[in-house]
Each structure stands twice: as C-alpha cells, then as structure tokens.
Amino acid sequence: MAARPLLLFETSEAALRRVSEPLADEPDEARRLIADLKDTLLRHPNGIGLAAPQIGVHKRAIVVCFGAGTGAGHGPPIGVINPVILEEGRERLDFDGCLSIPGLYAETVRPHFLRLRGIDERGQAFEWTLDGFDAVVVHHEVDHLNGVLFIDRVSSPDRLHREDDEPEAGERSGP
Numbered sequence: 001m002a003a004r005p006l007l008l009f010e011t012s013e014a015a016l017r018r019v020s021e022p023l024a025d026e027p028d029e030a031r032r033l034i035a036d037l038k039d040t041l042l043r044h045p046n047g048i049g050l051a052a053p054q055i056g057v058h059k060r061a062i063v064v065c066f067g068a069g070t071g072a073g074h075g076p077p078i079g080v081i082n083p084v085i086l087e088e089g090r091e092r093l094d095f096d097g098c099l100s101i102p103g104l105y106a107e108t109v110r111p112h113f114l115r116l117r118g119i120d121e122r123g124q125a126f127e128w129t130l131d132g133f134d135a136v137v138v139h140h141e142v143d144h145l146n147g148v149l150f151i152d153r154v155s156s157p158d159r160l161h162r163e164d165d166e167p168e169a170g171e172r173s174g175p
C-alpha cells in the first residue's frame with residue numbers, strides 16, 4: 001500500500017484521456033489498487049474522490065468520499081470496482097474541480113441522482129442509489145474512467161474559473 005504520484009493534466013493529458021479497462025476478478029490486485037488510491041487521496045486534503053487513471057493505472061476503479069455536500073465534513077474514502085451507472089437524473093449546475101487540474105474550477109451540469117452497480121471493496125456486487133453531491137462525485141470519477149475531464153463539461157468559458165481570480169471560492173474541494 002502506497003501513495004502514488006498524481007498525474008496532472010498539464011503534463012499527462014494523454015494518459016488522463018485514455019479509457020480504462022474493466023478490472024479482472026483478481027481480488028489481490030483490486031485490494032492493492034484501492035489501497036493505493038486511498039493513500040494517494042489522503043495526501044490531498046481537498047480531495048473527495050480519485051480514479052485509477054489519475055495514478056496512471058488504466059483500470060476501472062475509483063475511491064469516493066460520501067457526505068461531502070452536507071457541509072458537515074465527509075466520510076472516509078470508499079472503493080468501487082467496475083462501477084456502472086444504470087440510471088441518472090435530476091441534473092443541476094454545481095461547482096466542479098479536479099486534483100489533476102489544480103487551480104481551475106468550473107460550474108458543470110451533473111446528475112444529483114444515480115443508480116450505480118459495481119463491486120465493493122470486499123468483492124461483493126452491489127447496487128446503490130445515490131443522491132445529491134454524492135451522485136456528482138461518483139459521476140466525476142466514472143468520467144475519469146472514460147477519459148472525460150470536468151473541463152469537457154463546461155458549456156461556456158464564463159463558467160470556467162481560475163482559483164486566483166476569485167479567492168473567495170478558493171475553498172472549493174474537488175474530486
């Protein structure tokens with residue numbers, strides 16, 4: 001288990017744009033990857049989610065912290081393997097940012113309702129219903145597995161901001 005260097009858009013755009021492959025049924029590999037993702041995320045106090053391609057592994061695994069939209073702090077990272085979005089809805093405009101694109105944030109439209117299928121950290125298949133910002137965070141991370149970045153979802157340049165333009169928004173955290 002070890003934190004790994006985070007790929008940044010500036011230097012690793014091609015790797016961040018690559019579509020990730022499903023993780024085979026290899027519990028040890030999955031456990032190691034989830035552990036590395038958690039260790040890496042915990043090095044970045046603003047982070048609330050991370051996807052395997054952000055550490056250079058093109059496998060479909062993510063870690064997400066739930067409860068980040070409540071204003072009351074969020075939970076520890078939880079690993080999800082081979083996530084599949086079965087249904088999404090209630091789209092809303094929200095703030096978005098990414099550990100791989102530091103210094104930028106944006107308003108993007110994402111679902112506030114998701115039905116998600118996947119394999120949990122114990123290797124059990126699950127189907128979850130997610131609401132509010134939890135759905136937004138998972139949607140952002142699943143995008144990473146498809147090589148999609150939040151800047152791709154910005155509908156107009158006025159919705160893209162540099163952190164130093166508006167320091168009052170500097171507290172925004174991002175997946």
Ligand code: ZN
Binds near residue numbers: 097
């Ligand atoms: Zn991201």
